[in-house]
Amino acid sequence: MSQTHTHGPGTHPGHTHGPPPPPPPQMAMRPPDPLMQAVIEASFRPVNFALGPPENGSVLCGLHKLEKCEGCDVDYTGLNRLSRTLHSNSNLRCPPPPNMVNKQLSQAVVNTKEEGNALFKGGLYDKAIQRYTMAANIASQRPPWEHQILLREELATVLSNRAAAFLEIGDYISSLVDAEVVIQLRRNWSKGYFRKAKALLKMDRPKEAREAIQVGLAFDPDNKELQEILARIDHFLARREQGHQSNEMASPDPQSPIPPAS
Incomplete structure (x- = not known):
């Protein structure tokens, strides 16, 4: 049973308090799934890209400055469309759930x-x-x-x-x-x-x-x-x-x- 008390001014306690309670245990991070990590690394490839208008809000291929470039094998059309939609809706911090329909x-x-x-x-x-x-x-x-x-x-x-x-x-x-x-x-x-x-x-x-x-x-x-x-x-x-x-x-x-x- 715990008790609370105060010490009077100018007095020294004749006892000591116990050690402070330990901090709450932190949730341990799960190690990455090695199989999933291997799949991600196998499909990953660095891409040379450039930022384009408006105000560096779009992605273009780094070599030809195109949104969709067969030579560089990239297509940023969908990504740029999402970027424009979010940029034009200042109150929209992130895309809403997909079950929402206009x-x-x-x-x-x-x-x-x-x-x-x-x-x-x-x-x-x-x-x-x-x-x-x-x-x-x-x-x-x-x-x-x-x-x-x-x-x-x-x-x-x-x-x-x-x-x-x-x-x-x-x-x-x-x-x-x-x-x-x-x-x-x-x-x-x-x-x-x-x-x-x-x-x-x-x-x-x-x-x-x-x-x-x-x-x-x-x-x-x-x-x-x-x-x-x-x-x-x-x-x-x-x-x-x-x-x-x-x-x-x-x-x-x-x-x-x-x-x-x-």
Whole structure:
């Protein structure tokens, strides 16, 4: 049992106090995992870099002063984008958790895309393309710490719709390019392969279109839309091999407008 007391002025204590209590034990640092350390050291390579504008807030390759340099095999695009975002938000000390989503930006993407869909359904394909392009630009403004899956889904849907609009105005190459980007963004989404096949059919490349449809069916085997167009392509190719080129079978592609994805 401990006691507290005071000594009077001018008096000397006739006893001594015990030694001071030991300091609280410090948490011992764990030694580094030798396997993990070896992996880090094996992949580490020094990089010659330079600081660039604004105010030395960006990183460039040291030799050519480029943000993305194939010669130096470096790409600082993502790092510089994060730096600019943090620099422009003075109240943001560090990136927030990745589960935080800018709901206003999400709503802006949806609203702009829906405007494009309404124009598409009204046959105003050029104006629909403009709205889809704007929706894609808005989606691309997401900060780098938000989930990339969300950005990929937004861009894939918007570009799929734009591919359909390009198809309707006869710009088959742009439609094919958008379809290829959709596939890169969402490889397991059958709509990208459908858009690709539609563009290839318009360019009189039915065998390549058939290959695209088959890949789409591998991801979505019950898709009626893909099954129907595959049947038309097979029928068309069979007729072509037999030497039939009637007006009825001049193309395996139906002429009715293809609605946007959503």
